[in-house]
Amino acid sequence: MIHFDESIEILKQIKIDNYKTKKLYIMDALGYILAEDVVADHNSPEFPTAAMDGYAINYEDMPLGRLKIASINPAGSALTDAVLGGTCIKTFTGSLMPEGADTLIPIENVEVDGDEIIIKEEVPQGFSVREVGENYAKGQMLIPADTKIDFPQIGVMAGLNIVSVMVYEKPTVAILSTGSELLDLGEVQTNDAQIRSSNNYTVEAIVRKYDGIAMQLGCIKDDKASIQKAMADALSKSDIVVTTGGVSVGDFDFVKDVIGELGCEVLFKGVRVKPGQHIVVARKGDKFIVGLPGFAYSSTVTALLYVVPLIEKLQRGRSALRMVKAKLKEPFIKRARKAEFTACNVSLLQGEYYVDFKGKKVGTSAILTNMLGEAALLVTSEEEHSKEVGDEVNVLLFG
Numbered sequence: 001m002i003h004f005d006e007s008i009e010i011l012k013q014i015k016i017d018n019y020k021t022k023k024l025y026i027m028d029a030l031g032y033i034l035a036e037d038v039v040a041d042h043n044s045p046e047f048p049t050a051a052m053d054g055y056a057i058n059y060e061d062m063p064l065g066r067l068k069i070a071s072i073n074p075a076g077s078a079l080t081d082a083v084l085g086g087t088c089i090k091t092f093t094g095s096l097m098p099e100g101a102d103t104l105i106p107i108e109n110v111e112v113d114g115d116e117i118i119i120k121e122e123v124p125q126g127f128s129v130r131e132v133g134e135n136y137a138k139g140q141m142l143i144p145a146d147t148k149i150d151f152p153q154i155g156v157m158a159g160l161n162i163v164s165v166m167v168y169e170k171p172t173v174a175i176l177s178t179g180s181e182l183l184d185l186g187e188v189q190t191n192d193a194q195i196r197s198s199n200n201y202t203v204e205a206i207v208r209k210y211d212g213i214a215m216q217l218g219c220i221k222d223d224k225a226s227i228q229k230a231m232a233d234a235l236s237k238s239d240i241v242v243t244t245g246g247v248s249v250g251d252f253d254f255v256k257d258v259i260g261e262l263g264c265e266v267l268f269k270g271v272r273v274k275p276g277q278h279i280v281v282a283r284k285g286d287k288f289i290v291g292l293p294g295f296a297y298s299s300t301v302t303a304l305l306y307v308v309p310l311i312e313k314l315q316r317g318r319s320a321l322r323m324v325k326a327k328l329k330e331p332f333i334k335r336a337r338k339a340e341f342t343a344c345n346v347s348l349l350q351g352e353y354y355v356d357f358k359g360k361k362v363g364t365s366a367i368l369t370n371m372l373g374e375a376a377l378l379v380t381s382e383e384e385h386s387k388e389v390g391d392e393v394n395v396l397l398f399g
């Protein structure tokens with residue numbers, strides 16, 4: 001078994017030969033990763049523009065105190081009139097500044113007397129005039145490739161009249177739970193040894209939450225030929241195949257053998273991590289197979305640790321899971337000489353994270369309910385030992 005850090009380093013070092021990209025209408029691109037740079041093809045604004053409703057004047061005319069209103073300039077109109085000596089033009093927020101005007105005096109600062117304004121309160125030169133390129137200049141890089149498209153990116157692209165953009169495709173993740181004891185949702189129990197399968201649904205939820213396209217394949221019996229057929233089929237239809245169960249040392253644990261027989265390159269199998277020590281990650285071209293252990297807590301934690309980064313890698317995304325520092329409110333007993341991911345409660349108090357274990361059960365890796373509530377994962381490396389109240393620890397947030 002390899003060190004946990006080595007397994008993460010192996011994932012980081014993976015090079016994708018050919019990223020899949022596609023062009024999407026900008027609104028459909030929300031949540032995708034941009035596969036091209038977005039560069040401004042014009043200045044914004046292109047011309048000096050009024051930022052308030054008022055009167056466009058030449059600053060040098062301000063001392064006159066009284067100016068004739070020469071014309072009116074609503075937003076969107078192609079005004080040809082200019083501000084000539086001693087005159088002003090009524091101009092509105094968003095209107096282009098007329099020729100000859102460099103300052104906008106707001107409506108609130110003047111009194112109208114017939115066809116003239118009387119200036120009650122002066123403003124500095126250039127007041128309320130948006131300069132050319134105030135927002136962005138032509139040629140400016142606005143959104144670099146590999147950015148996740150969120151609402152500001154959508155708005156900026158719309159401002160650039162970009163109708164569709166190149167994005168990385170979200171990888172398709174096929175999910176298959178193995179185990180002859182498993183009952184899928186709604187399936188009728190026929191003997192006491194059967195249990196309800198949860199792993200395939202937890203993994204599907206993780207895939208969906210962290211920007212993959214989930215392909216739910218349900219449960220399959222511990223039969224090598226069936227597993228082989230199902231995995232080969234899944235591999236042909238998806239970018240990542242995630243299995244749960246059948247990766248340890250039992251007589252019916254076939255997943256590792258099948259991965260080998262499918263001609264995959266095993267990147268690692270077996271990591272000094274708790275839970276999840278039997279994890280296997282393999283590659284075939286730009287496709288991946290991740291064999292997660294069967295226990296519900298193990299498969300969930302290892303999906304976060306190994307499946308989420310692969311989903312991100314295939315679309316050049318950044319890690320959505322955040323590691324923060326926190327203070328222990330209770331002692332932590334280190335149980336294994338491995339990296340440990342222990343379910344805990346996390347709270348934020350005056351800008352600092354705190355960790356306790358109230359209500360968390362100590363037991364096997366079957367206890368998924370430990371991840372309910374304001375849960376997070378306390379992370380300790382294989383080199384670390386038990387910890388005291390007040391010690392600083394690392395916590396992985398997934399909420």
Ligand SMILES: Nc1nc2c(c(=O)[nH]1)N[C@H]1C(S)=C(S)[C@@H](COP(=O)(O)OP(=O)(O)OC[C@H]3O[C@@H](n4cnc5c(N)ncnc54)[C@H](O)[C@@H]3O)O[C@H]1N2
Pocket residue numbers: 177178179181182195196197198199200244245246247248249250253275276277278292293294295296298365366
């Ligand atoms: N002799 C050894 N036995 C075990 C070892 C070991 O090193 N030596 N490792 C233990 C650890 S750690 C884990 S984790 C499990 C992993 O084994 P598998 O990946 O082969 O998983 P299974 O045996 O198929 O299942 C384990 C457990 O989880 C339940 N399960 C399975 N699938 C699901 C599902 N889809 N939803 C909910 N629960 C599921 C299954 O019924 C078992 O109880 O091996 C230990 N044994």
Ligand code: MOO
Pocket residue numbers: 273274275276277278293295298299364365
């Ligand atoms: O690997 Mo198991 O997941 O430690 O319980």
